[in-house]
Amino acid sequence: MKLTLETYSCNYETYNKWYFEDIADRIYKKHNSKNIGYDTKVIKLDGKNIQSQRSPSGIWSRSIFVYLDDKLTYIIALSNTNYDEDKLVECNKIGKKSTYGVHNYHANTYLVQGINKNFEIYHKYKQEHSNITLLFYMTDIEQSYPHNKFNLMCYRKLATIGFEILNIDKIDFYEFKEIKKGAILNKNNLHYTSLNEFINDSLVISRNNKGNIPSYMNTFDDYNSNGEKQTKYIYIFKALGAQTYDSFLTMWTIYELAKKENKNVEFLFSKEQYNFNDRKNIKTTKNLAGSIISLFKTLGIDIKYETSDEIRQELNRQKDQFNRAKKNNELRNQELFKNNMRARGIQTKCCLCGCEIENILEEAHIWGIAELKKADTKTIRSVISNKAMQDLIDITSEHKDDDFYKKYMIANSGDNGIWLCSNHHGLFDSHYFCFDSENGKIIINTQKLQENSSLMEFFNKITTNRQLPNEVMSEKTKIFLSKNQINIE
Known part of the structure; x- marks a missing residue:
């Protein structure tokens, strides 16, 4: 089996330090073959600045394309990283001091930052290569962020929506024990089994962030087209900055779990400055970016939104409920x-x-x-x-x-x-x-x-x-x- 790993020039040195070798070994094992070596193909990018953190327009550089016998078989989506060998080479060439090795990348950017781009590039190539598979791979695994609770939950979200992390065996889920008491998490049982389980874990993460208003799920009595009573679930949360990318992954996870349990779920975003937790006028949320809404359509996911007018209708509904309660x-x-x-x-x-x-x-x-x-x-x-x-x-x-x-x-x-x-x-x-x-x-x-x-x-x-x-x-x-x-x- 001939194996070729294709990457962009802005990442060749960074990923060559050992990621190529490890990815090749894991791909061979997936096909029950012994690692007999691999070829690398580098796509040259124009421009003077070579930096893996900024992808040139029209491409997504944090990807490795895997060819088996010259046939595109996998796209490897790589996590965010500050350990950039290519930037070090670039700085050395121009005599500029390098900041190589900075450890301050944020937990919510390690995996989810740009995750929408991973899915965009996957679906772009899937139009011509219908049998390709999207895999995820975590870099800088020896550092702390890949192992924190926020990212551990991201890995579980990916498993729930049906995607594999190639080197998930490098993660110790011991730190997740306070959320999942009495259960042993490993690479074979990462997926969430119920919507309630997922919401509970979400609350643990958001509640431990003191600067964060917890996301939460509301339930309302609703009726289907046959007049039958059913429960409608509305998930209320923020989408600011990097949270937008996590919201994308969160909504997808909720969608899949709700579909499995035959639950009617909607998502609530208000364009107003509105805090849903204590109803004060504090800026906490806004609508998702158009690129993510477009991606949901590409994925064939039917996401329903509540509007600001519907929020006001719900507040009026509570007033009506009180009036009836007082009367009775x-x-x-x-x-x-x-x-x-x-x-x-x-x-x-x-x-x-x-x-x-x-x-x-x-x-x-x-x-x-x-x-x-x-x-x-x-x-x-x-x-x-x-x-x-x-x-x-x-x-x-x-x-x-x-x-x-x-x-x-x-x-x-x-x-x-x-x-x-x-x-x-x-x-x-x-x-x-x-x-x-x-x-x-x-x-x-x-x-x-x-x-x-x-x-x-x-x-x-x-x-x-x-x-x-x-x-x-x-x-x-x-x-x-x-x-x-x-x-x-």
Whole structure:
């Protein structure tokens, strides 16, 4: 088997340091052949400046074209790198000091920066070479960025949409254990198995970035063309700068998972300066670039967008829901409650056993609806007057002094909820246990559980966590937990 690796002149020295040899060896192994050597073909680029970080117009230089017996078989998409031997050669020729070896490339540019170009060049060549395969290859693997959690998640996204990373065996997924507890990740099981699993991992990444507003998933009741009720999922997130490229990969992953699970998913971008997390006028998001929208069309992916007008319609919809709730004296708005919980950026899995199965995962009220309805005006005003509750009530609302409005806002506050599986939710609502309001530790109603020894045994068996996660314990949540203590004797 004759093997030829073709690259652009701006990258020949950089990739020649050992990448060519490693790629050749891996290609031979894919075809169950022994490495008997390879030829290199260099495409000369015009221009005085030779730098791998800037591709000349009309090409994408961070690619290697692999020919087997003179037939184009693979396109290798290479990650971003600051270890540029070609730039060093160029600087030496003109007597300029080189910055070769700088370690400061960002995590969100290592793989996803320009990933849309990788797919563009792949589909460009695929028109003439229908059997070619796109592979990814990570450079500078000995450095830290290829192994951080952001990039580990990118590798899982690629696996989910069906693309292989040629040297994924060089990555140690041990650092991913806090996201995927109890599971062993390796090159054979990288793909996400559910939309919920993927969203949860996304929240871990975004929540750990202090300068980032967490992305989150909203759900709404919708109806199909046959008038049948179905759930619509809307993923809300930002697309600024390099995030645009990660958004491309994220949306593609969500699309594939939703299609697999037969879920109706849309994506929300507002051209306005709008923060979807706390509804203040802060610039946090904008629409995707036209090149990415065009690429989605090339890929045959049907991406639906919500517009700014539809955002306003949704806000009006919430007002209509409140008016109906007041008329019917019904505090519970499960759709609003669930979406307010999601907007907090808390992982959607049971706080006590880690269950992520959507069909048995439920949103549980801490201060229960029945107890809240019984609460007198003095109690409600005492809670609302707390400093932590200042943003709970919309002071511009015509209902701001109405006790029903205050109870409605408390009932459907995301801080008044925790995710529990149906087993734990049933036991919680039946007052078999509650949580300490300071640290979230489980307080067991020993008297009730001891009346049924088999139930006590079952509870102990399914309860792997005995304390609410720190991320749940906001100041509002602590106040709501204190109102639940009356259920434990």
